[in-house]
Amino acid sequence: MSITLAQGLAELDLDLSAATQDKLLAFRDLLLKWNKTYNLTALRDPQQAVSHHLLDSLAILPHVGAGPLLDVGSGGGLPGIPLAIARPELSVRMVDTVQKKTTFLQQAAIELGLKNVAVNHARVEELPGQYAQISSRAFAELKLFVELTRHLLAPGGRWLAMKGIRPDDEIAALPADIVVEQIIPLQVPGLDAERHLIILFQSTPVSGRNDREALTPLPGAIIPLKGEVSNRS
DSSP: OOOOHHHHHHHTTOOOOHHHHHHHHHHHHHHHHHHHHHOOOSOOOHHHHIIIIIIHHHTTGGGOOSSOEEEESOTTTTTHHHHHHHOTTSOEEEEESOHHHHHHHHHHHHHTTOTTEEEEESOGGGOOOOEEEEEEESOSOHHHHHHHHGGGEEEEEEEEEEESSOOHHHHHTSOTTEEEEEEEEEOOTTOOSOEEEEEEEEEEEOTTOOSGGGEEEOSOOSOOOOSOOOSOO
């Protein structure tokens, strides 16, 4: 079922300005243009890209906090760039190991004027820094996602893992100090498929105990946005 961006945003109860919607569609067009050469996505149809890329990414927007966000394995910029367009005050850094993808991401940030976006061509396990939020979309199983990015999560921070069907086996395999805060079913307009957002946080053991029941959350909430972010890697 095809759906317009405006219709999809209304179904998601997201109030984005006409200028923001135009920029989202400009990103869609840029992605499909570069896709002819760089093979960034399996989708070729502009209408499908609205539901499967833009709306799918924006479905998690109500659950994104205010602190700096790291998007891991960003590929064609999903969900990082749609989130950065919808929330220009949100600091978004995207990382991918494939140079042609990070080249596209950097060019998209420049052409779309996204001053809140930074891009790294790197392995995430070698990346420095601390982030209040770490997102991924079809990047890896939850255990590997957490293991590769644990050093990057700021105290009080959250992982935001976008998944298709509810990944109960992956959840069961998580380390004992990783707690599932929420499992949120997502209804993406125009997309006839299951989607879930898994929100995780790291806990610290109570003194003398290390079992999951004895874990208590790290203090603090999402840390505030800090510093000026350049769109230069």
